[in-house]
Amino acid sequence: MLTPSTRTHYHTLLDATVLTAPDAAAPAIIYVQTDTAPSTITRADFRKAIHQYAAALDAQGILPGDLVIVAHTQNLESIYLFWAALLVGAIPSMFPTLTEKLDRAIYMQGLADLVRLSGVKLVLTTDEFAPLLADVGCRVLGSSELITLRDEVPTLETPFMASRSEDEVALLQHSSGTTGLQKGVALSHQAVLNQLASYSAALKLNEQDVIVSWLPLYHDMGLIAGFLLPLVQGIPLVLMSPFDWVQHPALLFRAIHDWQGTLCWLPNFAYNHCARRIRERDLAGLSTASMRLFINCSEPVHPESHQQFLERFAPLGVRPEMLAVSYAMAENTFAVTQTRPGTEPTLDVIDRAALEQTGHAVPVPAGTPDSVVKVGCGPTIYGTKIQVIDSAGQPLPERAVGELVVRSDCMLTEYYRRPDLQPFTEGWYHTGDIGYLAEGEVYVIGRSKDLIINAGKNIFPQDLEAIVNTVPGIHAGRAVVFGVWDEREGTELVAVIAEVDSMDGAARQQVGRSVREAVSKAAGVSLGYVHLVEAGWLIKTSSGKIARNANREKWLRERTPVR
């Protein structure tokens, strides 16, 4: 297996076990779906499929270093296409597909911006979306067209293996911003392999592990932990579509039971989703006894979410020591930290007043009035260092709160073709997250930016404010968007407050409806709260800008409890 000690035997992602191991009959991917029998893809099946697609891409003139976007529904074909692009030496990037909620014109504009700014050579998509994306500015191939091309290409005598060097860009991960100006996090083969080696060691990964994932592959957690890790390490991946899973969450437990899953990554909201939204009969006869770790990652971790999950699934065999935590970001390929396998996450009980007033995490006994509980994210993985700095950039001591900065051997090379964005300051990546270090563990307590994380998805308030400002009836420039933590959902809900002209109830309700619809279509976000107010309600700063936080506080004070 790939570990820090075997790391030098691997040069690029094409040294992945799924491509090189002699046991071709071993399962590589098991794809599960509601109402359809699972498909088991052996390593041999996988190799054959990706070589056929690679030959088709080669015949289409795709060259090493070309950027290929896979904007597909999550299925086996999209997986093959990603690896086929790697085989010819191209740079693949998974991109969210068009959903029924999103506006087609806005989605296409986003993709067109990406094509223009990043020099995309080819977009691979479904038959349904290919005609819609025709004007995106580069070649677009739908599934059937590509299959026709693939079947015309003679089977190769020798397998494809593009010659790429370790430090060349292997793939891009796109930030989940809603504008077209998304940053492509460019990761080299070396960075990804370093991450997989170090992270595998932190997880004590072994050949008996089986990863079960519903995560989208355009997200770092899905792409790295729920996709590249198992394929590179040669352990089975049991995969499902995120769309299928959110509507049918018991599918995850069925998959764990049927395939003896051992590792599963979930954002915090998913613990609540599973605990609250699975019907008892859908769990009948299922066991999670095979599991080693459920890893909470990509949203702030809340102990109540773990508690709910534990209470609901203890009868299936979930135990407290299975609940693990990782702090991760696409810029570090994925994981920065990981709690120790088999050890419950550390709960740090600290004084709220000291935290808010002096910026220190002062420990107090559990149960102390006005204390807060923070969940430890574990130590950093091998090869990754973290520091807490103050606003002047100076390192802070243990338990002092400041910005988390990271440096490692698995960092991004650059934001792809964005020389205007410099990711590093003296070698350190500034995460924008606020936290502290204590007893060798990292604690994350907030963010310096106004970023909202809703169900694992990063949302920039200014993007949504720009959308709301275009809705007829809203005073342009008089809208504010912020996140509101929701205990029941285990995630932040997105709230909009916007000023409107005085109007009757029906007209106002129509504006509210239009706001929800506009945000959904442009950004795929369902708003938790839409609050329309009279002109003059919003608090402005001395320079006339809308003060996001002050308005959030005002709304929280004024709002009448919903229930």
Added chain:
Amino acid sequence: MNDTIVRQSLRTYITREFIRDESYPLTDDEGIITGGLMDSFALAELAVYVEKQFNVYIPDPDLTVAKMDTLNQMVARVLRG
């Protein structure tokens, strides 16, 4: 269990729990998920609610955005039992 009772119950549930505004004038044929009023995640919660409230188990293949996007679709599915 009849159309009126089921419709009223679902309307109240959706406007209170998901839209978080009980005064929202939800129409019978408005796209609840495609219109951005509720996440597709909520279909799983709706299934739990419908089972508890009406003792109707909606199988997973029927819990999709295409089949459960409007109040009319939801009511019809519940009444089918």
